[in-house]
Amino acid sequence: MSERSIVPSPFAGLGRALGKGISGGLARLTGTAIGRYQTAVVRMGFSLAWMLFLLREWPHRQELYGPDGVWSWDMAHQLIADNHAFSVLMWTRGQLWFEVVYAGAIVASAMLLLGWRTRTASLLFMIGVLSLQNRSVFVGDGGDNVIHLMAIYLVLTRCGQVWSLDSRRRARIAENSREDGPQDSQDDDPEDGSERGPQRDTTGIVLWSVLGAALVLVTALGLLSWGWAVIFWGFWLAQAVWWAVNRYAPDREPRTVLDIFANLAHNGTLLVIIVEVCLIYATAGWYKIQGNRWQDGTALYYPLHLDDFSPWPELSHAMASSGLMVMVITYGTVIVQVAFPFTLFNRRVKNVLLALMMVEHASIAVVLGLPFFSLAMITADAVFLPTGFLRWVGDRVSRRVRRMGGRTVPEAAAEAAPGADAGAQGQPEPSADPAPSNLVG
């Protein structure tokens, strides 16, 4: 062994590795929608939180958002004339219009929850969220704020690829066309008899036409700002192009290119969602560090003694009675919030912190009486859950549902492919997705 052996450069091969990483990454960004299960959970969680909130506030809907609500229509009009926020409730003051919008927001949430016509549902969901929240900006809290942002982001994701009625329909159509293809057998399923070709979609065409007519009307009446007009018309035209390409050139290049566009938008938006959640925790944590109550370890004590955030005063005061416990939770909260973004680089640590944050938010739901805020935050956290864990939960849930409801999934796909969990997974799993077997992977 020579005394002066040359230490190999740590940068050797860096250029090649970098090039390979970039090209591999590019292939992944264009070729797949990353985090299909995570975005599906985000979709379901936010639509559920908003739907439950709207149902809970049903008796108070006039007071919160109605034409004669406490934040009067004229006040809202004055504010929106100034900040140009989007709200269809500002189109007319009518009581009937308000009822239609509120009920429509609930329906859109249900559509998105089930993943029925997911892209359209996500747009309608966004319209509902923005219209109601922007109508009365002074009744919301942090939970409304997260839902507002995510409602916009979800529109650009392919969040209906799994765990949706859309994915089930796609699987069924694929199954049918595979059967029809080579053997040209008679299709004896009465329900799917009409779907002879792979892309015969009457419901979609009707939905698209109705929404197109509505879009023509509101554009003609001059109700949309040019920015929103471009967005809505853009999505409407994109739907038509996507349908046409699928129908007339399903295996050709334009279809591939459109698929790449959709994947790029999805993956870019997923990154935005991920960073957004990190920014929420980072700012929440970093601003806390500056406060002397978070430094002296008593911060938690005070919210537990706020009258309007203690629905269960006995519980709150019991929790606040132990100085040590208050200190541990106070410090723990800051540590977890500040550390979280950096733990994303270590899978195990990230998963432990994720579990802690979800438990904390679940406690906030009960102790501070903020169930919708908590559901929204837990859903935001869920974007970081491991795919293997999500698939395991999805599998358990679908099995249980099938066992309890007998045949709640009377789908052709489930019949045609015995043993395949079509109800839960819809599509074959791409091999690129790692599937760890448990939470801490």
Next chain:
Amino acid sequence: MEPPEDVRARPGGGSGGVGALSLPSRIAVALAVAAVAVMVAVHLLAVFLHVAPENTITTQHGDLVAEYIYPEFEQNWKLFAPNPVQQNIHVWARAEVRKGDGSTETTGWVDLTAMDIADIRHNPAPSHTKQNELRRAWSFYTSTHGDQNRPIGTRGEMSRAYVQRIVETRFGPRLNGGAVERVQVRASTTPIAAPPWSNEKINTATSFQVLPWWPVDTKEDGS
């Protein structure tokens, strides 16, 4: 931009990756990649600067950031930060009512916040009308008013009208057998006592901020 050579086949799809595409398609994809990258970067930078404290960049380009963020991407995550609220604030109101015989009477003070709290108690899902409405209206009022209840800008007058509307809605047009003609609002602030294990001394006496009387718009009830 030269497409990468070792592009894997698109999972679950029929055709190959970007490398298998024609030149115009590859150009379109390259442009899309660039567009998405730029939009994501701009968005994240704007959101970051929006949630970050005032700094070198925001003092110079704050208007640009605000123009991008407002109204739809506005956000505030200073949850219980830098310090949690350490006092219980209650909003009270009373009314001057005109009786049938022409005499006027002033009602006692009504603790509107206490009524909200009574509704929140043992309620697993409190309503925004009880948890946020009055609380946020009051903080809107205080943040848009200076000394001696002087409104700051147009938002000041807006917040006053909002608080008044909440009071009027809760009282209704008639109270104690008379028509409501004027309302008055006051806020009580009670600091939360220091924890028992702390040797800090905090004065927990309640202080009041009393606002002037506001005439009610009586057009609707025609009295």
